[in-house]
Amino acid sequence: MNNIFYYETIIGKIGIVENGMAITQMNFAEKMPKGININETVLLKRANMQLQEYFCGKRKIFDLPLAPSGTEFQQKVWNSLLEIPYGKTKSYKDIAKNVGNIKAARAVGMANNKNPIFIIIPCHRVIGANGKLVGYAGGLSVKEKLLAIEKQNYESIIAIRSYQVKM
Incomplete structure (x- = not known):
């Protein structure tokens, strides 16, 4: 099951989506993709923490499993x-x-x-x-x-x- 959670950042509210194993997408608005639960998982918390570290200049490289869907x-x-x-x-x-x-x-x-x-x-x-x-x-x-x-x-x-x- 896919999960999404929204976080406030210095560039506005960002939604992060994960599929139980990897980050699959992010969005800038509170646009709710279909078939996704609003649920803050451990992976989503980790992704948010790394984003916040990036915004503060403390993180240069992300260490997250990624699974973007595309050609x-x-x-x-x-x-x-x-x-x-x-x-x-x-x-x-x-x-x-x-x-x-x-x-x-x-x-x-x-x-x-x-x-x-x-x-x-x-x-x-x-x-x-x-x-x-x-x-x-x-x-x-x-x-x-x-x-x-x-x-x-x-x-x-x-x-x-x-x-x-x-x-």
């Missing part, structure tokens, strides 16, 4: 998104190249748009070839905020490492 191509794109390091961005063209079809940047954009587990599968780290922010299910202001969180914390890590090396 074979979408799965390839989503796996490629998981390879984008914290604090970094890639273009749609970069992802297309990574999944083996350099001409598929538009299809990558569509797969990115269908990512059912945003933030954890970091579709917000994908930007236009010109470096501009383009498209995000939660809106560009949310994408900008997520990237700002990562940039700030990434630069702090680099500054600390630089300081440690100089000692």
Whole structure:
């Protein structure tokens, strides 16, 4: 049985869904998917805790079982998104190249748009070839905020490492 629970975050209310074994989707609104129980499970609590740590800059990598539902191509794109390091961005063209079809940047954009587990599968780290922010299910202001969180914390890590090396 699938379960959902809603959590308040710095980017608004987020619903997290699990199937008893893995996180399957997230949503921004109180949009209730059909056939799902409102039930805060141990896995959902763990996912929320990791999201809150991410928002505070304490978590760079999520450690959760994931089971997004999508086509074979979408799965390839989503796996490629998981390879984008914290604090970094890639273009749609970069992802297309990574999944083996350099001409598929538009299809990558569509797969990115269908990512059912945003933030954890970091579709917000994908930007236009010109470096501009383009498209995000939660809106560009949310994408900008997520990237700002990562940039700030990434630069702090680099500054600390630089300081440690100089000692």
